[in-house]
Every structure is written in C-alpha cells, then in structure tokens.
Amino acid sequence: MFRKFLAEFLGTAILVTMGCGAAAWGASAMPDKVGASYVGIALAFGLSIVALAYSIGNISGCHVNPAVSLAMLINGKLTPAEFCGYVISQCLGACVGSLIMIAMFIGEKGDLVLGGFGTNGYGQYSASGVSLGGAIITEVVLTFVFVFAICGVTSTEKFSRISGVVIGFTLTLVHLVGLPLTGTSVNPARSFGAAFGALLSGDPAAMGQVWVFIIAPLFGGALAALCWKVLYGDVEEEPEPVPAAPAPAKAPAKKPAKRSKKR
Numbered sequence: 001m002f003r004k005f006l007a008e009f010l011g012t013a014i015l016v017t018m019g020c021g022a023a024a025w026g027a028s029a030m031p032d033k034v035g036a037s038y039v040g041i042a043l044a045f046g047l048s049i050v051a052l053a054y055s056i057g058n059i060s061g062c063h064v065n066p067a068v069s070l071a072m073l074i075n076g077k078l079t080p081a082e083f084c085g086y087v088i089s090q091c092l093g094a095c096v097g098s099l100i101m102i103a104m105f106i107g108e109k110g111d112l113v114l115g116g117f118g119t120n121g122y123g124q125y126s127a128s129g130v131s132l133g134g135a136i137i138t139e140v141v142l143t144f145v146f147v148f149a150i151c152g153v154t155s156t157e158k159f160s161r162i163s164g165v166v167i168g169f170t171l172t173l174v175h176l177v178g179l180p181l182t183g184t185s186v187n188p189a190r191s192f193g194a195a196f197g198a199l200l201s202g203d204p205a206a207m208g209q210v211w212v213f214i215i216a217p218l219f220g221g222a223l224a225a226l227c228w229k230v231l232y233g234d235v236e237e238e239p240e241p242v243p244a245a246p247a248p249a250k251a252p253a254k255k256p257a258k259r260s261k262k263r
Helices: 002-029 035-059 066-074 081-104 132-153 163-178 188-200 206-208 211-230
Strands: none
Touching: 002 035, 002 081, 002 188, 002 206, 035 081, 035 163, 066 081, 066 188, 066 211, 081 188, 132 163, 188 206, 188 211
16 A cells, blocks of 8 residues: 555656646746747646656556546545545645755755746636636536546556556646646646645745635546446446367277187
C-alpha cells in the first residue's frame, strides 16, 4: 500500500512541476503569443500523463488526480481507505510540486522570475473573464470527458498498451478547450497545489477561488463514473479464446506375436 501512495505522491509532484511550470512560463514569458502558449501548456500536461502512465501505472494506476480516484472508488476499483490515502498523497505531492517550481523560479536577486504557478480562476482571474457559473460548468464538463475516457480505456486489458497515450491525449484535448476559460483544472490536487504555490509567493487570490476547482472536478468525475456504470456496468469482457489442447498421439498398435509351429 505504501508503494501506491508514494507513486501517487511522486506522480502528482511531477505533473504539477511540468504542467503548471509550463503554464507559468506561458503566462509570464509569452504574453503576446497566447495561442502558442496554450498549445504548449496543453501538451505539457498531456505528455506528463503519458510519461507517468508508463512509469507508475503498474504500481498505483497513475491516478494523480482525486477526481479519477473518486471514479475508481465508485467503480469498485479502490477501497475507501485506499481512496483517502490516494487523495492525501496527491495533495501533498501537488504542494511539493509547487515548492519545486518556486525553487526553479528564484532569480539572482532572490525574487521569482516567473509567476502565476498555473493557477485556475474565474472572473478577473480568467483569461476570458468567464463567470463563476461558467467556470463550474466548464470544469464539470471537461472532467466528465476526461474521466469517462479513463473509465473506458481502463475497463479492459485489451487497451492496456495504449491506455497511457489515450489518457494523455484526452488531457491535452480538455486543456486546449479549457485553458482560455478557467486555466483547466479537472484535477483538485493540481489546483490546490498551484494555489498553494501562489499563496507562498504572496498572491492569495487563487486560494480564495480554489473551492470551485475542487468541487466541480469531483462532481464531474463522479458523474462520469456513474454514467459508465449505467452504460457498461453489465457488460462483461469476452474471455480470450483458449486454444484447444492437441489430441494425445495414439500409440502404434502392437502386432500379434507369431506362434511357432510345432513339428
């Protein structure tokens, strides 16, 4: 069990460092090339998941996201105790990821050369000024799409070789849609970690709005799991055909012994 929790801790720390680090770089270093930075940020999150899926997926399943863990709990793939351990590990890992970003962003004068930390927001803290209601709907819908894809691709061993790629590209897709609106959370731990880093750097705004990006993704993930159970709950995976055992070779018939003629 400890190995699973450690894998989730490390995986979430890497996701926040790479994904939110790219978001901070895109927001601070390329203010006049927003479109290009959105593509780069989306790919950073998606490719991080691909890398993690094939490194820690065989240990913990590579959830690195409380919304995904909640879906697995609903689908019966996690126990309540495992779920609690996963979420705690993910949130701690996200905070450590933000601390790593702070260490990376320190300049020669001790100030931070980049800011933002890839936080999520609405209203004046959204790139498009989306409302609170719009942010909630966005996060519910995008998390639903992301988690629903995960439920499908992890439901059978047939997809095990490509599952990491599918999940990574799905995360890239939802980021391309949501980045101009909310900054794309779909992951409560990632949002909390980014807000934690921003708070430590002197910006408490994201922490004041982070509740939206905790509740909405959890609701979207739970809804995806429930829809999956309704649609596919009774569908059983077809067993792999078992090759018929070869028939045992017949022993050659013994020739009757010749009787010697009596003289």
